[in-house]
Amino acid sequence: MASAGKFSRRVATRMGATALLAPAFLTAAISCGATNSSASPDSAPGASAPVTGESVPATPTPQQSTPSPEATPDRPSPRPVYPPPFSSKVSTVTRDMVPHSWRPGCPVPLRDLRLVTLTYWGFDDRAHTGELVVHKDVAGDIEKIFKRLYDRRFPIKRMELVDVYKGDDFDSIEADNTSAFNCRPATGSSSWSKHAYGKAIDINPRENPYVSADGSVAHKNARAFAKRPVDAPGVINPGDRVVRLFEQYGWEWGGYWSGIKDYQHFSKGGG
Numbered sequence: 001m002a003s004a005g006k007f008s009r010r011v012a013t014r015m016g017a018t019a020l021l022a023p024a025f026l027t028a029a030i031s032c033g034a035t036n037s038s039a040s041p042d043s044a045p046g047a048s049a050p051v052t053g054e055s056v057p058a059t060p061t062p063q064q065s066t067p068s069p070e071a072t073p074d075r076p077s078p079r080p081v082y083p084p085p086f087s088s089k090v091s092t093v094t095r096d097m098v099p100h101s102w103r104p105g106c107p108v109p110l111r112d113l114r115l116v117t118l119t120y121w122g123f124d125d126r127a128h129t130g131e132l133v134v135h136k137d138v139a140g141d142i143e144k145i146f147k148r149l150y151d152r153r154f155p156i157k158r159m160e161l162v163d164v165y166k167g168d169d170f171d172s173i174e175a176d177n178t179s180a181f182n183c184r185p186a187t188g189s190s191s192w193s194k195h196a197y198g199k200a201i202d203i204n205p206r207e208n209p210y211v212s213a214d215g216s217v218a219h220k221n222a223r224a225f226a227k228r229p230v231d232a233p234g235v236i237n238p239g240d241r242v243v244r245l246f247e248q249y250g251w252e253w254g255g256y257w258s259g260i261k262d263y264q265h266f267s268k269g270g271g
Helices: 002-038 136-151 170-173 219-224 243-248
Strands: 086-090 113-124 127-135 200-202 251-253 265-268
Touching: 086 136, 113 136, 113 219, 127 136, 136 243, 243 251
Parallel strands: none
Antiparallel strands: 086 113, 113 127, 200 265, 251 265
16 A cells, blocks of 8 residues: 555656646747747748838829819910921012012012011020011022921021111121021122022021121121131031031022131022
8 A cells, every 4th residue: 555655646746747847838839839920921031021110102003194284374384395397488578578678679579579487496495486588489498498407406596577677787687687688788899689689598697607808707796606617506617417408409608708708698599
């Protein structure tokens, strides 16, 4: 009986030890299970989880285009993205259009003149509408030439009838105005200029001045452009695309004259 009691006490002692170990084992098991359950199945080694407190951005949705508001007197229309296409129109000339540049006795009758209204590219990188009075025989040339100048974005400062300046060639040049017909004699001559026939045009006269044989320039604002070549907007240089373009239609450039140089001047057939 004594040996049986000893055996019972040993079993009880071992069971007590096992009971004491069970809480620690269960705690570790539960703790390990909690750790594994919190790991995301999509997580990969090296991937960073969102930082607590920062919102995860939603998938961006395409933005709907909002129509531009209509123009009002206080809110002008926005500048168009693309420039308008070139346009031109040829119409007859009436006496009231040329009150200063034409008069009886001019070498060309009024009925032979034409008003060409056309689009040109400005120094401000915008399209503008200008006017030129020319002889009816060259109106087609002017349309074709200036279309190509516009397509090439060759800039022109201003294009108004010389009558805006009361027919004063000096004032028109001073304003850097591109013009054509003007019933006047050639510079330094008593003979009619080709302008008096409507078969000559002066382009950007400030950037392309008339230079005397001694190198002098009558307009102070043009002195920086007295020599060629010059790399600047609106300038015409020997052999450049503007000169070649006019040559294709039988127009000669004053920049090739000997002695004096008239860089602004193009005339049909020369002179």
